[in-house]
Amino acid sequence: MTAVPPPFDAEQAQRLARETFDIEAAALTALAARIDGAFAQAVQMALSTRGRVVVMGMGKSGHVGRKIAATLASTGTPAFFVHPAEASHGDLGMVTGDDLVLAISNSGESGELTSILPVLKRLGTPLLAMTGDLQSTLARHADLVLDCSVEREACPLNLAPTASTTAQLAMGDALAVALLDARGFRPEDFARSHPGGALGRRLLTHVSDVMRSGAEIPRVPPEASLSDLMREMSAKGLGASAIVGPADEVLGIFTDGDLRRRIEAGADLRAATAAEVMHPQPRRIAPDALAVDAAEMMEAHSITCVLVVDAAGALVGVVHIGDLMRAKVI
Known part of the structure; x- marks a missing residue:
């Protein structure tokens, strides 16, 4: 039998919104404090990659991964997203030993992702992990790990990925920005990958x-x-x-x-x-x-x-x- 929802409480909704912002802001502050040499190594890995950055992730991490891949591609780092489940059924053929796989999983135990890790190892494809568990299967198989752990989710039940996906997204943006700077990416370069946008028109129209x-x-x-x-x-x-x-x-x-x-x-x-x-x-x-x-x-x-x-x-x-x-x- 479907449970009857309680009457809507406007004050409760506003309180939860503020708590969500506070929790996610605290998660990002803690994330910033953990940025160290591993992050610089991650940037160097991407810079030295002869192929492309292949982003993978399941569920909400997959949605974040698609955005990270799009941001990387639009700021000078060739990248695309591969769904881990589809990778097991042929899409892994898109990945070569010259690429860099960026795998995203808060638990580090997503079955669809961990099942293809041995194949990536045989291909000789470097693996960069973004995870919230440094002892997870994903972390153990990775060549380099970026710690995206959060103290708790903003979800009142501490179940729905909220603060954790915010941390993943911010880490992806940080990578893109650092790579953009390291490549000497200019507004003109951005415009070339955004010819349909306002900036593209301003910088490409003579x-x-x-x-x-x-x-x-x-x-x-x-x-x-x-x-x-x-x-x-x-x-x-x-x-x-x-x-x-x-x-x-x-x-x-x-x-x-x-x-x-x-x-x-x-x-x-x-x-x-x-x-x-x-x-x-x-x-x-x-x-x-x-x-x-x-x-x-x-x-x-x-x-x-x-x-x-x-x-x-x-x-x-x-x-x-x-x-x-x-x-x-x-």
């Missing part, structure tokens, strides 16, 4: 990827009348036009803002040429610069477009704030 080019560029010669200049601006729809010389060298720029300011100042523009009204020495950027640099230039100078020039100073494009927004650079 001005040449988003700029307008060819006939899309608004430009007039310096002798063009103001009427011709305004028609070019209207036709290209960017609210600005470059003024260029015979070799497409940039001489200046004229914008909607420039027109407004001159009208407000009472200037007579009826006979003005582009050369007379242009703003000389406009902001420019190279096509191979990052698009985010163009965005920062626009923000710093309160402008909405930047002219793109090649090494010789010739106009090859223009990038507008709208182009950067469509590309999700900003």
Whole structure:
């Protein structure tokens, strides 16, 4: 017969939440205090591995292992997860002697994991263990052990993996961070493994990827009348036009803002040429610069477009704030 749950107690729920945080925080503090030469050896093992880090774990440790493998892979350490039960039925063929197995088990006695340890030994695959029992089967078979033991679980019954999985997860993050640093991993490297994310777009998108080019560029010669200049601006729809010389060298720029300011100042523009009204020495950027640099230039100078020039100073494009927004650079 199904037991009838007691009435919901909001204060009890809040108290348990705070206790959970306290218990898990204490577990992480104790974990940090145990970091020693073994951790540095673990980092060195991963650095010297010619193959990949193969992460294994059952149950909740397996879920943690999947996350650790993903974090390692995204921060410069090739890694993947293999389910221990599937390993016994063929997936062990993914593991070679050049790899490093990172096995995770709080008890160190998960049958599916311990049953494949002799096979790993025959393969000559180094074994790094993360466990809460330094006397367990897993610990005895491992080449190196990271102590992830906790005093107690946050579960009121002291049964459900809670503090122990938090400790495993934190240890995995610590490994990933230490390896990231040791490899000299940079934001650009992170972006290459995250091309679909915001950071990837910011660090992998160049001005040449988003700029307008060819006939899309608004430009007039310096002798063009103001009427011709305004028609070019209207036709290209960017609210600005470059003024260029015979070799497409940039001489200046004229914008909607420039027109407004001159009208407000009472200037007579009826006979003005582009050369007379242009703003000389406009902001420019190279096509191979990052698009985010163009965005920062626009923000710093309160402008909405930047002219793109090649090494010789010739106009090859223009990038507008709208182009950067469509590309999700900003």
